[in-house]
Amino acid sequence: MSKEIDSLSGVERFEDPGLPEHKHRKSDSDAIAANRAERQVAILFLLSALGTVGTIASYIFIDTKKFIYLPILGDTNAAQLALGTGLAASLFFIGIAAVHWAKTLMPDEEVIAERHEFRSSDEDRSDFVKTVKERAGAAGLGRRSLIKRSMGVALGLVGLSPLVLLRDLGPLPKKELSTTNWASGVRLVTDPGGQPIKGTDLEIGSVAQVLPQLPEGTERSLENIGKDAVLLIRIRPEEFNLNAERLSWTYNGIIAFSKICSHMGCAVALYEQQTKHLLCPCHQSTFDVTRAAKVIFGPAARPLPQLAIGVDSEGYLVAKQAFTEPVGPSFWERNSA
Amino acid sequence: MKKSEQVAGNVASYIDDRTGAAGWAKKNLTKVFPDHWSFMLGEIALYSFVILLLSGTFLTFWFDPSQQEVVYNGTYAPLSHVTMSASYASTLHISFDVRGGLLMRQIHHWAALIFMAAIVVHLLRVFFTGAFRKPREANWLIGIGLLTLGIVEGFLGYSLPDDLLSGTGIRIAEAIIQAIPVVGSYLAFFAFGGAFPGHVFIPRIYIVHVLLLPGIFLALITVHLMLVWYQKHTQYPGPGRKETNVVGYPLMPVYMAKAGGFFFIVFGVTAFLGAVASINPIWLYGPYTPGQISAGSQPDWYMGWLDGLVRMAPPLETHAFGHTISWNILIPGLIIPGILFTGMALYPFIESWISGDKNEHHLLDRPRNVPNRTALGAMSLSFMLISLINGGNDVIATHFHLTINGIMWFTRFGLFIVPPIVFIITKRICLSLQRADREIVLHGRETGRLVMTPAGEFLEVHEELTPEQKWTLTQHAQPAALALPSEDAHGTRSKSAGIKGKLRARMSEANASQVAAPTAEQAKELEGGHH
Numbered sequence: 001m002s003k004e005i006d007s008l009s010g011v012e013r014f015e016d017p018g019l020p021e022h023k024h025r026k027s028d029s030d031a032i033a034a035n036r037a038e039r040q041v042a043i044l045f046l047l048s049a050l051g052t053v054g055t056i057a058s059y060i061f062i063d064t065k066k067f068i069y070l071p072i073l074g075d076t077n078a079a080q081l082a083l084g085t086g087l088a089a090s091l092f093f094i095g096i097a098a099v100h101w102a103k104t105l106m107p108d109e110e111v112i113a114e115r116h117e118f119r120s121s122d123e124d125r126s127d128f129v130k131t132v133k134e135r136a137g138a139a140g141l142g143r144r145s146l147i148k149r150s151m152g153v154a155l156g157l158v159g160l161s162p163l164v165l166l167r168d169l170g171p172l173p174k175k176e177l178s179t180t181n182w183a184s185g186v187r188l189v190t191d192p193g194g195q196p197i198k199g200t201d202l203e204i205g206s207v208a209q210v211l212p213q214l215p216e217g218t219e220r221s222l223e224n225i226g227k228d229a230v231l232l233i234r235i236r237p238e239e240f241n242l243n244a245e246r247l248s249w250t251y252n253g254i255i256a257f258s259k260i261c262s263h264m265g266c267a268v269a270l271y272e273q274q275t276k277h278l279l280c281p282c283h284q285s286t287f288d289v290t291r292a293a294k295v296i297f298g299p300a301a302r303p304l305p306q307l308a309i310g311v312d313s314e315g316y317l318v319a320k321q322a323f324t325e326p327v328g329p330s331f332w333e334r335n336s337a
Numbered sequence: 338m339k340k341s342e343q344v345a346g347n348v349a350s351y352i353d354d355r356t357g358a359a360g361w362a363k364k365n366l367t368k369v370f371p372d373h374w375s376f377m378l379g380e381i382a383l384y385s386f387v388i389l390l391l392s393g394t395f396l397t398f399w400f401d402p403s404q405q406e407v408v409y410n411g412t413y414a415p416l417s418h419v420t421m422s423a424s425y426a427s428t429l430h431i432s433f434d435v436r437g438g439l440l441m442r443q444i445h446h447w448a449a450l451i452f453m454a455a456i457v458v459h460l461l462r463v464f465f466t467g468a469f470r471k472p473r474e475a476n477w478l479i480g481i482g483l484l485t486l487g488i489v490e491g492f493l494g495y496s497l498p499d500d501l502l503s504g505t506g507i508r509i510a511e512a513i514i515q516a517i518p519v520v521g522s523y524l525a526f527f528a529f530g531g532a533f534p535g536h537v538f539i540p541r542i543y544i545v546h547v548l549l550l551p552g553i554f555l556a557l558i559t560v561h562l563m564l565v566w567y568q569k570h571t572q573y574p575g576p577g578r579k580e581t582n583v584v585g586y587p588l589m590p591v592y593m594a595k596a597g598g599f600f601f602i603v604f605g606v607t608a609f610l611g612a613v614a615s616i617n618p619i620w621l622y623g624p625y626t627p628g629q630i631s632a633g634s635q636p637d638w639y640m641g642w643l644d645g646l647v648r649m650a651p652p653l654e655t656h657a658f659g660h661t662i663s664w665n666i667l668i669p670g671l672i673i674p675g676i677l678f679t680g681m682a683l684y685p686f687i688e689s690w691i692s693g694d695k696n697e698h699h700l701l702d703r704p705r706n707v708p709n710r711t712a713l714g715a716m717s718l719s720f721m722l723i724s725l726i727n728g729g730n731d732v733i734a735t736h737f738h739l740t741i742n743g744i745m746w747f748t749r750f751g752l753f754i755v756p757p758i759v760f761i762i763t764k765r766i767c768l769s770l771q772r773a774d775r776e777i778v779l780h781g782r783e784t785g786r787l788v789m790t791p792a793g794e795f796l797e798v799h800e801e802l803t804p805e806q807k808w809t810l811t812q813h814a815q816p817a818a819l820a821l822p823s824e825d826a827h828g829t830r831s832k833s834a835g836i837k838g839k840l841r842a843r844m845s846e847a848n849a850s851q852v853a854a855p856t857a858e859q860a861k862e863l864e865g866g867h868h
Binding site: 093110117118170173177267269270 | 601
């Protein structure tokens with residue numbers, strides 16, 4: 001880029017012509033215009049008052065169950081609409097009235113106020129510095145290094161107590177992030193419904209959300225669902241592209257994955273039947289069902305953990321073992337690729 | 338003496354007898370504020386905050402921030418007998434069984450969106466006009482603090498109803514906490530009182546949302562305004578406006594009426610939006626459960642850029658020595674926002690280091706006259722915009738019939754390619770505008786009127802600018818590049834050598850390369866030549 005600037009020092013610049021002459025408004029000189037402006041302001045204030053009356057009236061008289069049809073808005077709750085527009089009018093017109101008043105009837109002549117540099121006089125500043133030095137010296141901090149150091153230790157440590165006191169906010173994670181309620185022989189039950197399902201209950205191309213059957217009398221918590229949710233997908237067995245071990249984890253074309261996204265824990269709920277892809281609606285990580293939920297797109301770094309399933313003696317689907325890796329998003333202590 | 342004047346006099350003396358404030362008040366009631374539409378952006382943020390306090394207080398009278406499970410039996414039939422948290426049930430109660438409750442919820446949410454938008458646009462105004470320069474660096478930092486807290490406060494606010502959408506947002510926040518190396522899972526378990534979602538998170542963020550953060554906001558806003566008051570407002574350049582004065586209208590009565598009126602206008606508009614524009618219809622989402630999700634999960638707009646960054650992150654994780662580090666979460670979720678906000682906070686200091694300018698500035702810059710700053714701002718904006726586009730990639734894909742993959746790849750590359758291009762283009766535009774300024778100051782405005790001279794020559798009539806216009810276009814200072822010696826008088830390498838020194842010299846030179854503002858002398862010379 002060419003250097004196009006000239007040094008401006010000593011060059012005659014354009015002159016500041018100063019504040020332009022003030023042009024008076026019509027209402028400043030014309031009494032009729034001023035009176036008209038006054039009436040306009042009054043009308044605006046009255047419109048606000050009308051808005052308040054409308055608000056109160058609609059609060060009392062309009063049935064909250066009444067819906068009316070309006071163009072653009074569609075079916076709208078009449079009470080909500082009347083209350084809101086009334087409130088809006090009562091506020092808005094006060095504002096417009098005040099601004100109109102200020103613009104038409106209050107003085108509109110610009111005034112000039114001088115600024116002063118914030119910097120104090122040199123004398124004050126050196127006095128200030130001297131005072132600070134003197135006062136600080138009076139405390140003797142510079143000379144008494146024992147006090148300085150011990151104070152440093154005390155002040156450095158004092159912040160620890162509040163941190164320690166926060167310790168009881170929650171329990172330690174222990175193995176909680178790595179374990180689920182899935183174990184060998186645990187039945188898969190539908191969610192919602194809680195019914196055990198047979199391998200034949202699922203059509204080819206369909207998807208079902210299942211949870212582990214909990215022992216009688218145990219209540220299912222949201223924390224459980226947050227780790228245990230599993231998605232069953234049935235495709236034609238020949239469409240699988242799995243190694244022998246993973247293939248043995250499927251049953252009759254049914255494959256089971258953790259529904260909790262390996263990226264940030266959202267529910268991976270979108271299944272594209274044609275492509276056999278699972279998609280997480282949060283960040284669009286896409287997993288290929290036929291290849292053991294391999295990540296084919298998006299920010300997820302790991303496949304969804306696969307659950308080994310089979311059937312028990314009564315033909316109901318069961319887990320053959322617990323998940324072999326932690327489900328859900330990564331964490332520091334996570335010990336597998 | 339009129340009756341009203343007598344009353345005013347009595348009030349004044351009542352106050353002064355008890356505080357001795359007459360001297361201070363006399364000075365401050367006539368304080369001068371410059372007038373410009375862009376100075377109202379900060380006001381909108383302030384008024385939205387007041388609206389948030391008022392509408393928020395209303396909501397607290399019915400909201401129950403509890404994750405205890407209850408069975409809903411209110412008027413909203415589709416969710417009858419559904420088990421849900423008390424916070425979701427009470428939000429439904431406010432929406433359907435408290436008259437004006439839905440209106441207040443919607444006013445509160447709209448005001449939050451307007452609050453954040455006003456903060457961002459106000460920040461852009463301050464940035465592009467150089468209002469952050471000495472002596473206003475502290476107010477810039479407070480502003481960055483308010484922006485950051487605003488994002489957090491907004492997120493906590495829309496997380497409170499515990500619906501399916503907001504619960505998903507909390508799930509993502511938990512994953513970000515959990516991804517922090519070494520302490521992540523501990524922090525997550527402490528915050529949630531155990532495994533996600535637990536029963537304590539919403540009560541905890543509730544008190545942060547309604548007490549802790551609003552308290553900090555109030556304190557920061559107070560200091561922010563006190564500094565504006567004390568340092569007096571900046572003003573745009575123009576005839577009669579100097580670094581040493583402030584031209585405008587007095588506080589009493591003009592500004593009181595205008596600013597007070599503007600509060601009611603902002604409130605009125607927000608109330609109107611709350612009346613007619615549905616926002617966050619939580620009853621459509623259902624209660625939160627970790628096993629379900631709604632398609633098109635979107636955060637509020639001010640979180641969108643963050644979500645967009647997370648979406649476009651490459652699938653990178655490190656697995657080593659029995660530990661996992663999620664770069665796909667840490668980089669977009671913590672590292673990039675950290676760099677952006679730190680850079681933004683430090684910008685005033687970086688700029689004054691490059692320019693070596695330690696003077697006070699009360700006259701604002703016209704953005705074109707500071708091409709590098711303007712280009713940097715435009716570049717950062719384009720970065721945010723591309724991230725934001727990717728944050729809405731699913732919605733954009735369905736609305737415009739594009740593929741999500743296409744948008745994702747476009748933004749992944751665009752994030753690196755577009756901002757530098759925007760920088761270059763913006764800088765060229767600024768320099769062209771400077772050239773255009775120079776042109777019309779020296780040669781006048783093209784009127785489009787053609788005149789034929791007696792000799793048969795055609796000329797376009799140029800209309801000379803008024804002295805006021807000429808002054809406005811040429812008043813800005815154009816500092817030369819810093820002369821940074823590489824060796825000092827004794828022949829030793831000076832501090833300003835080194836990489837840092839060279840960088841500074843290069844940048845200061847880049848700042849100085851501009852189109853020279855025309856001078857009166859040049860104008861006179863031309864006059865001599867033309868006629």
